[in-house]
Amino acid sequence: MEVLNTSGRRKTAVARVYMTAGTGNITVNGKDIVSYFPSTAQLYDVNLPFTICNAVGQYDVKANIDGGGYHGQAEALRLGIAKALVLVDEETNKPLLRSNGLMTRDSRMVERKKPGQKKARKRFQFSKR
Numbered sequence: 001m002e003v004l005n006t007s008g009r010r011k012t013a014v015a016r017v018y019m020t021a022g023t024g025n026i027t028v029n030g031k032d033i034v035s036y037f038p039s040t041a042q043l044y045d046v047n048l049p050f051t052i053c054n055a056v057g058q059y060d061v062k063a064n065i066d067g068g069g070y071h072g073q074a075e076a077l078r079l080g081i082a083k084a085l086v087l088v089d090e091e092t093n094k095p096l097l098r099s100n101g102l103m104t105r106d107s108r109m110v111e112r113k114k115p116g117q118k119k120a121r122k123r124f125q126f127s128k129r
Contacts, residue, residue: 004087008079010106013068017080019088022060024050028077029065042074049082052100053093059084079105 001021008015026033026046037043050056061081065073082102085093097103111120118124 001088004084006080006083006087008076008081008083008105010075010079011068011072011109013065013072013076015063015065015073015076015080017077017084018062019059019081019084021058024057024059026061026063028063037070037074039070042070045074045078046081048078048100049085049097049102052096052102053085055085055088059088075106078102 004017004019006017006019008017028036033043033046037046047056050059061084063077063080065077067073068076079102082097086097086103094103113120116124
């Protein structure tokens with residue numbers, strides 16, 4: 001099996017994923033995944049595509065992630081891994097991943113701050129007199 005190259009995005013995080021056949025090692029920005037993501041919730045998110053497709057421990061993943069916070073990075077990596085698993089076997093993996101909502105990019109972004117306001121929607125206190 002050659003190297004499968006995919007990408008995943010979430011908020012401002014971009015994950016470039018390189019997946020090969022292996023023993024289940026996941027490396028993110030040169031670090032092991034357990035030392036990179038501090039929470040077990042993010043580790044669960046990243047490993048979710050493998051557990052759904054019954055492919056735990058079959059592939060090695062190297063990822064370069066840029067931008068965003070921990071949560072956005074974890075979900076970007078999850079989408080990149082799901083796309084790579086679809087490239088491996090589209091007929092069986094794609095319906096499983098799609099039914100669990102892992103093939104859709106979450107398009108929600110932070111709304112920009114408007115001039116004359118405190119934040120995007122919050123305004124300064126209004127005084128009639």
